[in-house]
Amino acid sequence: MRTEVTIQGLHAALTPVRAARKSIGFVPTMGNLHEGHLKLVQEANQRCDVVVVSIFVNPTQFGAGEDFSSYPRTFEVDSNLLAEVQCDILFAPSVEEIYGSQPQQTTVQVNSLANDLCGNSRPGHFTGVATVVSKLFNIVQPNVALLGEKDYQQLAIIRHLARDLCFDIDVIGIPTVRAENGLALSSRNGYLSPDELALAPAIYATMQQIQQQILTTVDHSKLNFADLAKQGRKTLEAQKFVVDYVEIRNPDLSLADQEGSKWVILVAAKIGKTRLIDNLTVIRPAETLDS
């Protein structure tokens, strides 16, 4: 595995790759890698000739009072893990390499999607994400970008961004990797105390309950998404979560359509100081629809 810390170095590494017309798969990360990230790299290896992983803790997607300075930076361990899963190039630039020394004036905004759900409680977050991803897409110029479905809204925003700005890049979402108890793997799980870690799987359990209630409601017209979401919120609040939102939406994040057959349950909730997010897709089998 080759490690590059400058844009110029990365370009030099990728020039022969492009000249040989090999396909490039790209996995953008903020490091502190877990099995979810490694699965993205494995999937990239299945689909592409060369895999580039970036590790960059992007300051512009953290708000005031958020965990930018304390976000776990574990470069040595990450680098070893990436070499094990056949990452070809690790791109680990400094903040100055990505943002330069002069003030940046350009932002990329994915308007309506960015002011919803996590965007409500993290103003500016998705503008930071969309801007840095645009930069990274232009620097790496991959054929395929792979992102985890755990960050469902982020994935939706990056898909929109790629389509709207005509990036010639396939954006592929990869299913969330979970611990045996259902907890979605996340770098922020490392902030949890043992007690909090024992509590955290309740998010997934609550989403599963909502999923079951949707699937067992045979009569469409009796589906009350607002009520199901409210029940989910109460379940979590009873377990000392501070709930940001429990929402049931269409797959494109528009307001849930009762006549649909596929939805996504989305949760954001704090345990102590740690904000966790997760989601679960519900697909109503066709036979239920016909009944």
Next chain:
Amino acid sequence: MRTEVTIQGLHAALTPVRAARKSIGFVPTMGNLHEGHLKLVQEANQRCDVVVVSIFVNPTQFGAGEDFSSYPRTFEVDSNLLAEVQCDILFAPSVEEIYGSQPQQTTVQVNSLANDLCGNSRPGHFTGVATVVSKLFNIVQPNVALLGEKDYQQLAIIRHLARDLCFDIDVIGIPTVRAENGLALSSRNGYLSPDELALAPAIYATMQQIQQQILTTVDHSKLNFADLAKQGRKTLEAQKFVVDYVEIRNPDLSLADQEGSKWVILVAAKIGKTRLIDNLTVIRPAETLDS
């Protein structure tokens, strides 16, 4: 010359170009070509192996009440002119090809620069420009983009955009082409009546007066840019122009620095219904600085 109207067609045309590692020069235009545009194509031919010119009247950079629907569309004539100056590929997409059939959510904003000068009187204009240029850059993926200096603020914004979003593209400004009477060539000159056309060169003449006054003011401390701009405004208003702005700025469009040695005079003014813009750079020779 090959003409492509779809993104897919353009990609197909450019794939062998890229495979052969030939350099691509790109000239984005809104058509209704004049000698200024043709000079951009000639300059692109000097610098690059293959020249792509786009003709796309971009709806999102026109405000309500502006001239989107009446903007001159002269495709046949443009196409013949481009063939004569050895344009290799003409890219002439429809609005739907660029913006798709689904609503677009993504915009690119070059913040402080876009809310100044022309941005004040044309809200949203530069967001439209920055967004469509980002799309075109991603579609064409050129090595070099060539733009006219007549649209000084637009050029500054696209330079910022390219740098801030890490596009691997050299953005090159090409000097304004003028009629013998000094009028900057512009598609919008075609809107002018014979009387208005006779009046229009006063913009350049007024900028030249300001330039002379700056160059003949030996003592730096006596340079009063606000006063010079006000005089220029009065000169134009006395000739029935409705002046949007006369400004003297540093080359990066920040407020003019008395101790500097290079500035740009910028004018936007209406004659009748037609809004014209122009600019002139002033460079103080080193010997004056030393005196």
